Amino acid sequence: MKLSAFCSYAAVSFASLVSAYPGMGGGMGEFHHAAKETRQETKQLIGDLKTLKDSQLTTVGKDIKAIITNQQNALSSVIDTGAPAGTPDSAACKADLCCIWKWISYDMTARFNGSSGRCTKFARAAVRLGFHDSGAWSTSSSYGGADGSILLTDEIDRVENNGLEFIAEQMKTWYNKYNKYGVSMADLIQMGANIATVVCPLGPRIRSFVGRKDNPKAAPTGLLPSPVDSADKIIKLFQAKTIDATDLIALVGAHTTSQQHFFDTTRDGDPQDTTPGVWDVHFYSETVNDTPPRVIKFPSDIALSKDSRTSGAWQGFINGQGRWNSDWSKAYTRLSLLGVKNINDLKECTKVLPAARTTFVNQDQVLLDRWLQGEFDQLNNMVDDAIMLTGVITGKGANQTEET
Numbered sequence: 001m002k003l004s005a006f007c008s009y010a011a012v013s014f015a016s017l018v019s020a021y022p023g024m025g026g027g028m029g030e031f032h033h034a035a036k037e038t039r040q041e042t043k044q045l046i047g048d049l050k051t052l053k054d055s056q057l058t059t060v061g062k063d064i065k066a067i068i069t070n071q072q073n074a075l076s077s078v079i080d081t082g083a084p085a086g087t088p089d090s091a092a093c094k095a096d097l098c099c100i101w102k103w104i105s106y107d108m109t110a111r112f113n114g115s116s117g118r119c120t121k122f123a124r125a126a127v128r129l130g131f132h133d134s135g136a137w138s139t140s141s142s143y144g145g146a147d148g149s150i151l152l153t154d155e156i157d158r159v160e161n162n163g164l165e166f167i168a169e170q171m172k173t174w175y176n177k178y179n180k181y182g183v184s185m186a187d188l189i190q191m192g193a194n195i196a197t198v199v200c201p202l203g204p205r206i207r208s209f210v211g212r213k214d215n216p217k218a219a220p221t222g223l224l225p226s227p228v229d230s231a232d233k234i235i236k237l238f239q240a241k242t243i244d245a246t247d248l249i250a251l252v253g254a255h256t257t258s259q260q261h262f263f264d265t266t267r268d269g270d271p272q273d274t275t276p277g278v279w280d281v282h283f284y285s286e287t288v289n290d291t292p293p294r295v296i297k298f299p300s301d302i303a304l305s306k307d308s309r310t311s312g313a314w315q316g317f318i319n320g321q322g323r324w325n326s327d328w329s330k331a332y333t334r335l336s337l338l339g340v341k342n343i344n345d346l347k348e349c350t351k352v353l354p355a356a357r358t359t360f361v362n363q364d365q366v367l368l369d370r371w372l373q374g375e376f377d378q379l380n381n382m383v384d385d386a387i388m389l390t391g392v393i394t395g396k397g398a399n400q401t402e403e404t
């Protein structure tokens, strides 16, 4: 799609762009505050961590236990910037557990990063896919969770998975390419979520573990939320997954990146805050405040922002990018391990993740702002693909844009 000239927008208000993304805010200061915070909820153990004694835990087992009980940070800057040990078929690569994940990280990063610097619809859907595989589990389920079943069975056809079809196809392509090297679908999906998160500008770089086992049995039904559920229903649904109210609010912040397609099909592509494809905290403030007409709000998010059990956490993330990233990382570590029975045997491959981007400026914010006001429907797919908008709109004014 080529659009006609819109030169007047060359004179962008740069100052407003810079102020749009203040970066990580209080960063580590916020983290220390969050880490010291005493929560009402008791952090439950999951999987084999419930029964293993501390003396039986591996280094990874100990770290995961500390992360999910809020004793330890789940962020990491440990990075391997070198080339992989060898090509996937080489003996050198086979001898290095994380080598194959480095190749996978290259493939995923390329798919998840848009030319605008924002993350693409593939990245956002990968985060949602991670939730929909692992979240189909509760303490009363003997199966389900982060087991790859969403893509190994017909689970993907369930109505709550509408909109995940294209990431499902992409993930299966990667699975077909990498399964012969011992990569499970369950790990591929969860590594996909963690790589997507850090590819999104301002997104956290989460410690990432592999070794989950696949299950070719569809997960129990009725365990994923609906956007018209009450806050009470969602809080209880997540409690039954061992996820407390604060972690729930941290996790739902992923909607900051979102563009919905199926909640309201008459508003295909509308975002849930003014900065789709950016891992900022605008979603929290914009859910409770007035926003441009194109921003769409789920009744469930509005309800969670107001409920007395969750409103405090919601408010706490509004000006807390560092705090949110820290809390997200711990909460997602837990979520990504629901239903996993061999947590103590997992291995760590965090080093293959790309570097986090702690500051970001949307170079095309002036066009995004007009799109958010309801102009330029022609841009919907480009925004979804995180394509840089500057330069594609040409013409003398808003009413003269046209396809050529």
Ligand code: HEM
Pocket: 121, 124, 125, 127, 128, 131, 162, 163, 225, 226, 227, 228, 234, 251, 252, 254, 255, 257, 258, 259, 260, 261, 262, 263, 264, 300
């Ligand atoms: C708590 C209740 C939740 C409800 C009711 C809910 C519901 C939804 C719905 C209806 C969509 C739009 C799908 C579409 O129409 O295309 C969506 C998008 C999304 N959700 Fe959630 N969700 C919830 C929690 C979560 C959590 C916990 C995560 C991550 C851990 C998450 C991650 C995402 C992401 C990343 C998107 C954007 C996908 C895209 O842009 O393609 N959601 N969610």
